Amino acid sequence: MISFDNFTAVDGSPVYMQIIMHIKRGVAAGIVQNEDELPSRRVLSSLLGVNPNTVQKAYRLLEEEGLISSHSGAKSFMQLDEDKTNSIKASLLENDIRGMIRSMQQMDISKKEALEFIDLYWR
Amino acid sequence: MISFDNFTAVDGSPVYMQIIMHIKRGVAAGIVQNEDELPSRRVLSSLLGVNPNTVQKAYRLLEEEGLISSHSGAKSFMQLDEDKTNSIKASLLENDIRGMIRSMQQMDISKKEALEFIDLYWR
């Protein structure tokens, strides 16, 4: 069962998008694997304190991406292969890193300083 | 006059927030300084291709933060001192770095790998 233990829905972006990202980061980390069972819409919404429709939207979009298989009445499962997993990992990584680098460069921070900051804040 | 040359309004977050961040990053970089003149609401909205109300919202929030002084009929100017500038820089830096580190840790990336990625993507 995919875990949402360390999920915190408070970063400004839509909750349904945060749910999607939580799952994709799990996939990128190898924590979420093919055929893993997803919490039901009702269970997850109650766990996160959000509306079932919000979870349904996240799951629907993931299904449209081909990462989840859902069938009426049955539980939902991850539908992954090596290609999908690799492509998710690569895209998330590049996105996050490029975003942070753009920010730091706009703040006129040097690469050396950036590396030092990361070293400092990493725990 | 504060420049919006390299501004691109397409990162998912609200445009008014992107305007605020653009200015704050300029402050953090030392490019935007005390008493610098801001483009008028109408001029900037037309430059960015957004509604004047969107720019007004960004400016209003910056004024409420004490970073801008506006008076009806007159142009708007930055209102900065060393304390404000330092606090903006520190807060932006910490935010960006912590966000990126959280992402990379969720993806199970090691600190060593993280530093290598930054080194690779920095240009």
Next chain:
DNA sequence: TTAACTGTATTATATTCATAGTACGGTTGC
């Protein structure tokens, strides 16, 4: 079999973000 759970769908409401259009009075340079 049947009760409990599942996915799915619908309607209604509220808030935020952004747009469009208009208006009013203050400031500034010619």
Next chain:
DNA sequence: GCAACCGTACTATGAATATAATACAGTTAA
């Protein structure tokens, strides 16, 4: 003085996000 700006304010509209309350049919385990 006056035209051309400026900040500020308001109403109306629409899309996106999220909530609430139902409803219905498929699946599954006791």
